[in-house]
Amino acid sequence: MKKTLIAAALLAAVGAGSARADALLVTGAGATFPYPLYSKWFSDYNKLKPDVRFNYQSIGSGGGIQQITQRTVDFGASDAPMTNEEMAKAPGIQHIPTVLGAVVVTYQAPVAELRLTPETLAGLFLGEITNWNDPRLAKDNPGVKLPDAPVTIIHRSDGSGTTAIFTDYLSKVSPSWKAKVGAGKSVKWPAGLGAKGNEGVTGLVKQTPGAIGYVELAYANQNKLSMATLCNHDGHFVRPTLEGTSAAAAGVEMPADYRVSITDASGKDAYPIASFTYLLVYRDQQDKAKGEALAHFLWWAIHEGQQTAPSLDYAPLPKAVVSSVQKTLSTLTVQGKPVSLAASR
């Protein structure tokens, strides 16, 4: 009796498995920031090629790196590039930049347009500037009437790529930030309150008079938050925009493995707090069908995929980066043999 039941269950499981195996399933895991865009890409691509399905779990960049290192997924995704230590554990890994994101400074004060120099921004988050009528803020905003109100700093409490990008920028522009705090996904904040996620920071900033916080550009755009105009590397004040974000990527020299920080980039229009987000794949794919599907998808993503990015508030890759990613994709191999991308072209 029991044996027949087990046999029946096994048969059912096998049956279900074979039914699902019709479409090729490629799995990935990682960053939450690009998740809305990736899921749009996967569904668009599935319409184009119904025999390939993607399954992406947005578990966070750290989890994505861990899973691709252990090869439990076919591709990973991360906002921050992998560290040398992490790279050593995953030999043969390749970063593929997909789109760009930016971090904006949002605030709650009766100031129509807030202009901040890097020194003032660092002063605020270091807890040195505690009132809105501070002379440093007044110097950045000539002719603007600043209120006499305390500044409340709001930062992310959860470990996040957004924090990593923001603190990376502050470390570049402020020696005292670099010495006291440093850069990372979680840091020891010298001042202020922590809130969970972009939505938590936004909620706190909105309801705390005099608050200043930082969130992703996409999130700020969709929620119509007030955003500060920042002074970039070349001394120009730039509003946070998708164009400014793409311009930041054009203003840096791209290393072969794409692991580069593009905060504080040079260029007239470059917005200073920007970063790539990456997909992580192995240069040599073990599974023939999956490897080829992945390579074709990546090719599609850096071409057709880029056109859907701005509508979802992600900045597309600049042309120069697209052409170098093309070259990188053509070096991908499946079981040691080069992948033919002819079908994609």
Added chain:
Amino acid sequence: MPPPADIAAQARAPAATPIPTRATAGGHAGDRVFALTLVALGGAVLLVVGVVVLELYRVAQPALAKGGLRFLIDRDWDPVAGSFGALPFVYGTVVTSAVAIVLAVPISVGMALFLSEMGPPKLRPVVSFLIETLAAIPSVVYGLWGLFVVVPLLRDHVQPALAKTLGFLPLFRGPTIGLGYLAAGVLLAIMILPTVASVTTEVLKTVPPSLREGALALGATRWEAIRMAILPYARPGILGAALLGLGRALGETMAVTMVIGNAPEISASLFAPGYSLPAVIANEFAEATGALHVGALAGLGLVLFGLALVLNSTARLLVRLVARGPRAVA
């Protein structure tokens, strides 16, 4: 972690010894199987706890090896510099839970007295249904409500009033920002209220009617009967109810992290922002980089486990002492 075969062996091992004595008394094969199953289920609890502690200890090893017991008393939490101390989180957890218990227990006892002694019988089921509904609200909803309703209320009204009247105490000093220990404690109090109130109600219902009637017959007022006959009888049960509430307050994560301010600092003032053990684990674990950071977070898990154990044992001891009290008098 031991390989699966070892776990299975461990699970079977404790089951093997006590069976023969019990089973020979019954004699039926069915009894033996039943007893074996129950022992295995009981043993499973121990096994799960053991595996959790062992695994936490294993993952926490890098952090514990670095600082040892200093981990418990260090106040610095700096993931960039790799310096980790648990004290601000332990402090935050204890303070918020204490505020919650102090606020929730008197209110719960009042509610329970209303439900079991004073309230109009027709109203009682309605009120008790509403209290139990509170328990079914997800904690993230409590957190959002706390952030958008409780925090502004505390910031604009309660905290300025407290600072004005009780400002001479260090507890109620400093800038009134709303987020902090007090907000988390108030929210936790509301969250544990249903548990404490409904258990207390059940406890009060077990008070023998003869006690109540006897007191009233001797000329006691309603209040005197409650104070002198009912509450002393129910005291161990009420403590037990508070204990259940404390358990929930210690482990609450989502609602606390949304209103406590998430700043790893130790402040005497209840107005100041703080941090709690479960909140920091939930916030940082997903994106923790490096074995040391993950280890420190696992270490915090161990500390939380230990804290729950210590508080639970203390409370149990208290219950036993209190339970002995009235009987000694009688």
